[in-house]
Amino acid sequence: MVVVKAVRPAISCSSSGFDGGQLVPLHKVSFVNLTLPASLLSVRLSSRNNAKLSLVQSTKESSTASTNDRAAVFSGENLHQIDTNGKATNIVWHKSSVGKVHWQEVLQQRGCVIWITGLSGSGKSNLACALCQALYSRGKLAYILDGDNVWHGLNRDLSFEAEDRAENIRRIGEVAKLFADAGIICIASVISPYRKDRDACRSLLPEGDFIEVFMNVPLQICEARDPKGLYKLARAGKINGVYPPWLLYLKIGFTGIDDPYEPPLNCELELPQKGNNCASPCEIAEIVISYLEEKGYLQA
Numbered sequence: 001m002v003v004v005k006a007v008r009p010a011i012s013c014s015s016s017g018f019d020g021g022q023l024v025p026l027h028k029v030s031f032v033n034l035t036l037p038a039s040l041l042s043v044r045l046s047s048r049n050n051a052k053l054s055l056v057q058s059t060k061e062s063s064t065a066s067t068n069d070r071a072a073v074f075s076g077e078n079l080h081q082i083d084t085n086g087k088a089t090n091i092v093w094h095k096s097s098v099g100k101v102h103w104q105e106v107l108q109q110r111g112c113v114i115w116i117t118g119l120s121g122s123g124k125s126n127l128a129c130a131l132c133q134a135l136y137s138r139g140k141l142a143y144i145l146d147g148d149n150v151w152h153g154l155n156r157d158l159s160f161e162a163e164d165r166a167e168n169i170r171r172i173g174e175v176a177k178l179f180a181d182a183g184i185i186c187i188a189s190v191i192s193p194y195r196k197d198r199d200a201c202r203s204l205l206p207e208g209d210f211i212e213v214f215m216n217v218p219l220q221i222c223e224a225r226d227p228k229g230l231y232k233l234a235r236a237g238k239i240n241g242v243y244p245p246w247l248l249y250l251k252i253g254f255t256g257i258d259d260p261y262e263p264p265l266n267c268e269l270e271l272p273q274k275g276n277n278c279a280s281p282c283e284i285a286e287i288v289i290s291y292l293e294e295k296g297y298l299q300a
């Protein structure tokens with residue numbers, strides 16, 4: 001259902017979209033606030049009678065209304081709308097004349113986020129690199145946001161406490177969305193242990209553009225690999241030791257050992273381990289490439 005919040009100037013709306021109504025003069029802006037499920041946005045926004053219908057801004061009203069996004073629709077010029085989002089007040093969305101569709105045309109691909117989730121040692125980083133290589137060899141533009149690397153810069157102010165992990169994932173999700181907006185295939189390889197955090201990242205993107213890939217490798221195998229020796233530290237109860245003493249009051253566990261991992265329920269791709277045999281990262285990358293080809297992401 002679509003709820004019309006405000007309409008300015010004359011434009012008519014109904015639950016089935018825009019129909020009839022007075023035409024907005026050429027080059028004039030019309031602005032409407034809607035409440036509708038995010039999944040409907042791409043379906044609802046279309047061009048008609050030379051009018052340019054675009055999503056200016058989409059915001060969550062509250063956690064209980066997570067499926068209801070407010071969307072602003074305009075025709076022609078930009079409109080300065082002062083808004084509040086989280087703690088940020090008096091903010092105005094500035095729209096560029098060059099957007100996702102233009103970059104996709106240039107790059108001959110469709111921007112999306114490939115979200116690789118799984119335990120530490122499940123092969124996320126290796127898959128991310130193999131996938132990046134496979135895309136590069138096809139002349140496609142991709143960028144990896146690897147959890148390990150992001151902790152070194154953007155997120156170095158965070159810890160592995162549950163709340164900070166959620167913030168880590170939120171920031172990575174927002175950055176990934178920006179890359180996708182630039183037409184880039186963004187590969188996020190992060191444990192992202194909590195389902196609700198991954199789902200929140202999914203909700204930032206248009207339907208289909210968030211491709212969740214689950215590295216379903218059992219803990220025993222990840223632990224046996226233990227390339228960084230972190231599982232050994234965790235089993236020895238020494239994982240807190242890597243943090244400054246003043247952080248020790250935080251509940252910091254190691255994912256899979258004394259911290260939870262919530263497997264996806266409805267991911268796009270699940271790459272299961274068969275006994276001790278696992279396809280190589282390059283073979284797994286080809287499975288993801290096939291998915292991207294099938295869904296049309298490797299062309300404009």
Ligand SMILES: Nc1ncnc2c1ncn2[C@@H]1O[C@H](COP(=O)(O)OS(=O)(=O)O)[C@@H](OP(=O)(O)O)[C@H]1O
Nearest residue numbers: 120121147148160165168190191192193253254255
């Ligand atoms: N306590 C604890 N739990 C899990 N992982 C830990 C921890 N401390 C450090 N590390 C290292 O940090 C990498 C995980 O970063 P992520 O951004 O993927 O983590 S998370 O999604 O916020 O849980 C993770 O990298 P990967 O092994 O590549 O997964 C670890 O090397």
Ligand SMILES: Nc1ncnc2c1ncn2[C@@H]1O[C@H](COP(=O)(O)OP(=O)(O)O)[C@@H](O)[C@H]1O
Nearest residue numbers: 120121122123124125126225227278279280281
């Ligand atoms: N497909 C695979 N088959 C066998 N071993 C793998 C595979 N992918 C990764 N590995 C090994 O597992 C370990 C962890 O891989 P990595 O990609 O760093 O995992 P993660 O990023 O999930 O921590 C590394 O030693 C790597 O060589």
